[in-house]
Amino acid sequence: MSTSPTFTLDGREIPFEAGQTVLQAALTADVYIPHLCYHPEFKPHGSCKVCTIKADGRHVSACTWPARHGMVVENATEELDDLRRTLVQMLFAEGNHFCPSCEYSGHCLLQAVGYDLQVETAGFRHFFPVRPVDASHPEVWLDLNRCILCELCVRASDEVDGKHVFGLSGRGAGKHLIVNALSGRLADTDMAATDKAAEVCPVGVILKKKAGFRVPIGERPFDREPVSAQAARYAPRPPARHREED
Amino acid sequence: MATPAPRLKVATTSLAGCFGCHMSFLDIDERLFELLEHIEFDRSPLTDIKTCGACDIGIVEGGVCNAENVHVLREFRSQCRILVAIGACAITGGLPAQRNHLDLADCLREVYQTDPGTPGGRIPNDPELPLPLDKVHPIHEVVRVDYFIPGCPPSADTIWKFFTDVLAGRTPTYPHGLIHYD
Numbered sequence: 001m002s003t004s005p006t007f008t009l010d011g012r013e014i015p016f017e018a019g020q021t022v023l024q025a026a027l028t029a030d031v032y033i034p035h036l037c038y039h040p041e042f043k044p045h046g047s048c049k050v051c052t053i054k055a056d057g058r059h060v061s062a063c064t065w066p067a068r069h070g071m072v073v074e075n076a077t078e079e080l081d082d083l084r085r086t087l088v089q090m091l092f093a094e095g096n097h098f099c100p101s102c103e104y105s106g107h108c109l110l111q112a113v114g115y116d117l118q119v120e121t122a123g124f125r126h127f128f129p130v131r132p133v134d135a136s137h138p139e140v141w142l143d144l145n146r147c148i149l150c151e152l153c154v155r156a157s158d159e160v161d162g163k164h165v166f167g168l169s170g171r172g173a174g175k176h177l178i179v180n181a182l183s184g185r186l187a188d189t190d191m192a193a194t195d196k197a198a199e200v201c202p203v204g205v206i207l208k209k210k211a212g213f214r215v216p217i218g219e220r221p222f223d224r225e226p227v228s229a230q231a232a233r234y235a236p237r238p239p240a241r242h243r244e245e246d
Numbered sequence: 247m248a249t250p251a252p253r254l255k256v257a258t259t260s261l262a263g264c265f266g267c268h269m270s271f272l273d274i275d276e277r278l279f280e281l282l283e284h285i286e287f288d289r290s291p292l293t294d295i296k297t298c299g300a301c302d303i304g305i306v307e308g309g310v311c312n313a314e315n316v317h318v319l320r321e322f323r324s325q326c327r328i329l330v331a332i333g334a335c336a337i338t339g340g341l342p343a344q345r346n347h348l349d350l351a352d353c354l355r356e357v358y359q360t361d362p363g364t365p366g367g368r369i370p371n372d373p374e375l376p377l378p379l380d381k382v383h384p385i386h387e388v389v390r391v392d393y394f395i396p397g398c399p400p401s402a403d404t405i406w407k408f409f410t411d412v413l414a415g416r417t418p419t420y421p422h423g424l425i426h427y428d
């Protein structure tokens with residue numbers, strides 16, 4: 001008889017396949033671990049740290065940490081949620097997130113994770129950075145005020161679209177998203193609204209024109225259910241099967 | 247014989263806000279009668295009392311955009327045991343803070359001088375007018391804030407949840423459907 005390997009997550013036994021990360025295994029078992037920069041179709045990036053768990057007593061990122069048989073993982077603890085809250089608050093404070101006028105409101109993962117963690121205020125002093133909007137492209141526009149630097153668009157444009165439209169530039173607090181054109185304008189790239197890069201942004205940066213506010217308030221994805229209850233929808237796959245399936 | 251608990255004193259104000267949060271507060275409708283068994287209003291647009299006495303709860307709508315806002319906010323903080331930021335503007339700066347990436351003098355010139363609707367206009371400089379601040383700030387950047395009621399505006403149900411929690415001696419929490427940033 002072959003038994004599949006397991007680890008425990010907050011005391012619950014979670015089976016996993018070889019090569020899965022803790023986050024992938026947890027989501028497969030329909031257990032939610034808060035996360036922002038993880039996307040099931042892309043190689044984990046491990047930058048936002050919202051998925052931080054304690055694996056055998058060590059703080060690690062669930063989206064990059066390989067599942068191991070017998071591992072003891074803490075997830076939904078007050079200590080970890082406090083840490084996650086602080087990370088989400090910093091993301092709100094360092095960008096310009098004016099949700100009432102954002103057309104991604106109700107669809108936005110940052111907002112949904114904030115709701116779930118009961119983030120009521122950014123707490124910190126807001127940076128109010130100056131980040132102009134790029135509306136030069138006929139089909140897609142960019143509101144860089146809301147970028148959380150997850151690199152999903154960079155990864156999608158490189159790996160799926162093969163266009164290399166986006167990149168991150170600068171270090172530390174000066175890090176920002178750039179468009180790969182001499183002019184720096186989206187209109188001067190070969191970006192198309194049908195690109196994978198146009199659909200992966202977890203927040204309201206890369207938006208299709210003429211599509212905003214189509215879904216009425218009350219019926220938007222995160223109006224209906226909190227993100228934690230929708231975890232299974234992210235149908236995770238083991239990393240080995242990533243690219244073949246796309 | 248038990249005497250009824252004294253009613254909590256509540257003050258409210260709108261700084262750089264649109265009064266939407268106050269409207270949403272009134273939207274608790276008939277629950278206001280029940281609420282008034284437990285609270286009484288001090289300074290508030292609802293009473294027209296102009297200065298804030300010693301209060302249990304101070305509720306502040308709107309961010310801080312001028313010198314008078316700072317003054318009123320400090321008065322609330324010093325008079326109120328519990329200070330509450332209500333709505334996106336008080337919590338994040340909100341709509342008024344959308345001017346933060348612009349130069350204030352440019353804004354004033356645009357509105358009062360170069361706009362075609364105000365030919366030959368002057369930038370108002372009456373000493374009675376509060377001086378605008380260079381940037382608009384959420385209120386927690388100026389004073390300590392105890393509780394936050396997010397939303398633009400928060401729904402009547404969210405505001406009701408705040409009061410029922412606080413009156414019961416609980417830290418207010420907003421489950422799914424009641425917590426909103428928009």
Ligand code: SF4
Pocket residue numbers: 096097098099102103104105106108109110111146203204205427
């Ligand atoms: S991107 Fe998300 S968090 Fe930011 S303003 Fe839009 S809805 Fe709000």
Ligand code: SF4
Pocket residue numbers: 146147148149150151152153154166177200201202203205206
């Ligand atoms: S634009 Fe969106 S997808 Fe790209 S790095 Fe910023 S938040 Fe991530």
Ligand code: FES
Pocket residue numbers: 034035036037038045046047048049050051052061062063064
């Ligand atoms: S989801 Fe793991 S670090 Fe962002």
